[in-house]
Amino acid sequence: MARMNMVQALNSAMDVMLERDPRVVILGEDVGFFGGVFRVTDGLQRKYGEHRVLDTPIAEGGIIAAAIGMGVNGLKPVAEIQFADYIYPGFDQVVSELARLRYRSAGEFFAPVTIRTPCGGGIRGGQTHSQSPESIFTHVCGIKVVMPSNPYDAKGLLISSIEDEDPVVFFEPKRIYNGPFDGDPHKPAVPWSAHPRGEVPDGHYRVPIGRAELVREGKDVSVLTYGTMVHVAEAAVRLAGVDAEIIDVRTMAPLDVDTLCTSVCKTGRCVVVHEATRFSGYGAELVATVQEQCFWNLEAPVLRVTGWDTPYPHAFEWEYFPGPARIAAALKQVMEAA
Amino acid sequence: MTPRSRLHVPAPPARPGQEPDFSYVQISPAGAVNRPDVTASVRDIENLALEMVRVLDDEHRAVGPWDPHLEASELQVALRHMLLTRLFDDRMQKIQRQGRISFYIKSTGEEAVAVAQGMALQPGDMLFPSYRQQGLHVVRGRNLVELMCQCLSNTHDMCKGRQMPIMYHWGSGNIFTISGNLATQFPQAVGWAMAAAIKGEDRIAATWIGEGSSAEADFHYAMTFAAVYQAPVILNLVNNQWAISTFQGFAGGEHKTFAQRGPGYGMPGIRVDGNDFLAVYAVTQWAAQRARQSGGPTLIEHVTYRAAAHSTSDDPARYRPKEEWRAWPLGDPITRLKQHLIALGEWSEERHGRLEKELEAHVTACWKEAESYGTLSSGPTLDPLTMFEDVFKEMPSNLVRQREELRALRSATAAERQQPAPPVAKKG
Numbered sequence: 178m179a180r181m182n183m184v185q186a187l188n189s190a191m192d193v194m195l196e197r198d199p200r201v202v203i204l205g206e207d208v209g210f211f212g213g214v215f216r217v218t219d220g221l222q223r224k225y226g227e228h229r230v231l232d233t234p235i236a237e238g239g240i241i242a243a244a245i246g247m248g249v250n251g252l253k254p255v256a257e258i259q260f261a262d263y264i265y266p267g268f269d270q271v272v273s274e275l276a277r278l279r280y281r282s283a284g285e286f287f288a289p290v291t292i293r294t295p296c297g298g299g300i301r302g303g304q305t306h307s308q309s310p311e312s313i314f315t316h317v318c319g320i321k322v323v324m325p326s327n328p329y330d331a332k333g334l335l336i337s338s339i340e341d342e343d344p345v346v347f348f349e350p351k352r353i354y355n356g357p358f359d360g361d362p363h364k365p366a367v368p369w370s371a372h373p374r375g376e377v378p379d380g381h382y383r384v385p386i387g388r389a390e391l392v393r394e395g396k397d398v399s400v401l402t403y404g405t406m407v408h409v410a411e412a413a414v415r416l417a418g419v420d421a422e423i424i425d426v427r428t429m430a431p432l433d434v435d436t437l438c439t440s441v442c443k444t445g446r447c448v449v450v451h452e453a454t455r456f457s458g459y460g461a462e463l464v465a466t467v468q469e470q471c472f473w474n475l476e477a478p479v480l481r482v483t484g485w486d487t488p489y490p491h492a493f494e495w496e497y498f499p500g501p502a503r504i505a506a507a508l509k510q511v512m513e514a515a
Numbered sequence: 516m517t518p519r520s521r522l523h524v525p526a527p528p529a530r531p532g533q534e535p536d537f538s539y540v541q542i543s544p545a546g547a548v549n550r551p552d553v554t555a556s557v558r559d560i561e562n563l564a565l566e567m568v569r570v571l572d573d574e575h576r577a578v579g580p581w582d583p584h585l586e587a588s589e590l591q592v593a594l595r596h597m598l599l600t601r602l603f604d605d606r607m608q609k610i611q612r613q614g615r616i617s618f619y620i621k622s623t624g625e626e627a628v629a630v631a632q633g634m635a636l637q638p639g640d641m642l643f644p645s646y647r648q649q650g651l652h653v654v655r656g657r658n659l660v661e662l663m664c665q666c667l668s669n670t671h672d673m674c675k676g677r678q679m680p681i682m683y684h685w686g687s688g689n690i691f692t693i694s695g696n697l698a699t700q701f702p703q704a705v706g707w708a709m710a711a712a713i714k715g716e717d718r719i720a721a722t723w724i725g726e727g728s729s730a731e732a733d734f735h736y737a738m739t740f741a742a743v744y745q746a747p748v749i750l751n752l753v754n755n756q757w758a759i760s761t762f763q764g765f766a767g768g769e770h771k772t773f774a775q776r777g778p779g780y781g782m783p784g785i786r787v788d789g790n791d792f793l794a795v796y797a798v799t800q801w802a803a804q805r806a807r808q809s810g811g812p813t814l815i816e817h818v819t820y821r822a823a824a825h826s827t828s829d830d831p832a833r834y835r836p837k838e839e840w841r842a843w844p845l846g847d848p849i850t851r852l853k854q855h856l857i858a859l860g861e862w863s864e865e866r867h868g869r870l871e872k873e874l875e876a877h878v879t880a881c882w883k884e885a886e887s888y889g890t891l892s893s894g895p896t897l898d899p900l901t902m903f904e905d906v907f908k909e910m911p912s913n914l915v916r917q918r919e920e921l922r923a924l925r926s927a928t929a930a931e932r933q934q935p936a937p938p939v940a941k942k943g
Contacts, residue, residue, distance in 0.1 A: 202710075202713065228713050229713075231744075233740075234739050234740065234743055236735075236736050236739060236740070238702070238732055238733065238736050239702050239735075239736030239737070239739060239740050242699065242701075242702030242703050242705070242706060242733065242736055242737075243702060243703075243705055243706030243709060243736075243740050244706060245703045245706055246643075246702070246703040246704060246705060246706020246707035246708070246709070246710065246720075247706045247707065247709060247710040247713075248706075249691070249703065249706075249707055250641070250706075250707045250710035250711060250714075251710065251714075252710045252713070252714075254706075266732065269696060269699065269733075270699060270702075270703075270733075273694065273696040273699060274694060274696070274699050274703065278692060279905050279906070279907070279908070280677060280905045280906055281674065281677055281678055281682065281684075281692055281694075282673075282674070282684040282686070282692040283673060283674055283675040283677065283904075283905055284904075284905045285673075285684055285685075285686035285692070286684060286686065286691065286692050287908070318906050319906050319907065321907075342908040343907045343908055387911070431911040431912065431913065432913070434912070434913075
């Protein structure tokens with residue numbers, strides 16, 4: 178076992194897969210010689226050559242389209258979109274093409290493409306470097322959507338994504354690349370080396386797509402969340418002083434309904450937390466699923482704590498970010514109900 | 516008066532009721548354009564993007580350096596493929612008009628593009644067509660019954676009822692699935708070609724786009740990526756003058772040729788008479804040879820004319836002169852190849868008539884067989900529960916649940932239909 182931060186764990190996942198499978202290629206802006214603006218592909222081109230790790234023109238639509246063509250021709254491309262905020266020029270290629278090749282050709286053509294992209298705020302990225310557009314992709318049938326919350330899951334899920342025969346959009350919450358973040362920007366940064374999920378095997382292993390994880394057991398209320406917000410929720414639970422059960426959704430599509438709803442049926446209360454905006458956000462899907470499956474066990478209305486329905490403002494990111502205080506208030510509110 | 520800017524709105528040379536005017540189409544004499552070596556550097560051959568490669572002259576002879584010197588037997592095969600494509604199109608159009616399929620797109624007047632290119636490429640080369648290259652399937656020997664079954668969405672439909680008519684695919688024939696979203700296949704073909712180069716194969720890719728959809732960003736992505744990585748791909752821009760109702764000026768064709776975009780990106784651009792089978796064949800062969808020996812991509816602009824409506828949902832009489840196609844200066848590709856073969860002493864009107872009858876009968880027989888596998892209106896169709904398949908390789912639990920929900924709904928409805936009607940209650 179090695180100690181890795183999320184950047185190193187993701188790098189290790191690609192290293193392992195480049196080594197094991199000659200079909201794997203990496204492509205994206207600045208991913209080759211330079212190793213990526215977040216260093217996630219650092220050293221890979223040096224190790225595997227410029228035919229396996231390719232720098233690309235600045236054209237997200239071109240990157241995704243080229244990855245599709247490569248996938249159709251038997252490769253397993255891992256495309257990096259430098260920021261999730263930049264993915265929209267490639268949106269048509271994801272939605273109309275990547276997600277539906279298998280369907281429209283009745284299984285004759287498909288492209289096993291993984292699209293990696295950093296998401297989320299808290300790095301002073303303003304409205305063009307902070308977005309969490311996961312629900313835009315979970316609404317598209319034919320792609321899987323993943324967001325890890327720690328180095329161990331990041332590596333295991335990325336390996337599963339690359340091995341998957343279907344396309345995966347893999348969101349990397351960049352605020353926790355270097356350490357878990359509990360939502361207080363004024364505290365000194367904590368490294369992953371002090372966290373149990375910073376222990377990462379060097380070799381090949383998988384974390385399955387489609388399985389949520391119980392992060393903290395509790396009996397009062399279930400918190401359904403993912404990405405950076407898993408750590409913020411842990412801080413909020415301590416702040417609120419409730420015995421909450423925290424579920425890390427990990428893969429938004431396909432969704433592990435059983436793990437989520439078993440927890441909510443047990444606790445009878447539920448708070449859904451994500452950093453993305455609220456209206457038509459992924460939380461709406463979670464709340465709808467919970468009420469369908471757990472309605473007769475619920476003791477209180479299910480609440481959502483999310484980013485506000487505004488773009489992510491540069492100067493006011495901590496007022497925007499759904500921090501521990503807002504989550505704790507929601508936890509108290511559901512506990513007081515009924 | 517102070518100078519001020521003025522918005523330029525391109526206007527076609529003729530609208531309904533006006534005389535067709537194709538004086539804007541610059542045409543080189545047959546045989547006039549030089550044929551450079553396939554290793555020539557882009558900057559030395561920019562003239563190819565401005566002139567027009569033509570082989571067949573007005574006396575129906577093959578002239579000049581681009582003559583591919585094909586055997587008469589090959590030309591007869593080409594004529595057969597083009598004629599079959601046209602007769603197939605005509606039949607499917609009629610069938611659509613009878614309401615037996617929902618939609619159709621003809622390639623009338625443009626048959627030489629797909630047929631000549633399909634013949635000039637190798638069977639292992641991967642083709643990423645747009646929706647007007649059905650000739651590629653014909654060249655590669657596809658059974659027309661399969662294409663018809665796709666248009667019928669019946670029990671033998673390769674797409675399992677998921678796609679509109681004409682959105683074919685053919686895995687074993689190396690023809691990619693057609694998208695209804697225009698231009699997306701252009702950069703995908705480049706990615707496919709990049710992978711071929713990464714793997715060190717000698718297969719190349721070819722893809723087709725209309726001049727209209729070359730305005731999409733996908734065109735730019737494809738050109739950039741192809742040039743940057745010198746991908747082994749032939750990028751074909753079929754300039755058939757009309758994108759539904761907007762003429763080629765709306766795609767940016769007023770000031771420069773589309774082929775000139777090639778050198779702009781750093782690759783050869785070749786402007787070819789798209790209705791001249793021999794010229795299309797020759798430039799394709801040139802570009803394929805260049806791509807196969809690491810010379811990189813070529814953009815080919817096929818100057819042709821969309822003689823039919825855009826689709827069965829379109830009425831071109833509303834936006835262009837009704838008989839405009841008769842004035843098209845580059846003629847009809849089938850007539851031109853036929854006349855060439857006759858001039859060579861290798862064909863006759865009588866043989867042509869016999870071939871036409873034979874192919875008509877073939878299309879009729881294919882249609883009879885296709886219809887026997889079901890029609891969209893009267894069935895049989897595939898089991899609707901197949902709609903849940905192939906969204907993913909393995910069906911996730913939410914789709915399994917939804918499929919069972921539909922299954923239950925359908926059996927309940929079927930059971931209801933079998934029950935006798937309940938007696939009408941009488942007032943006592």
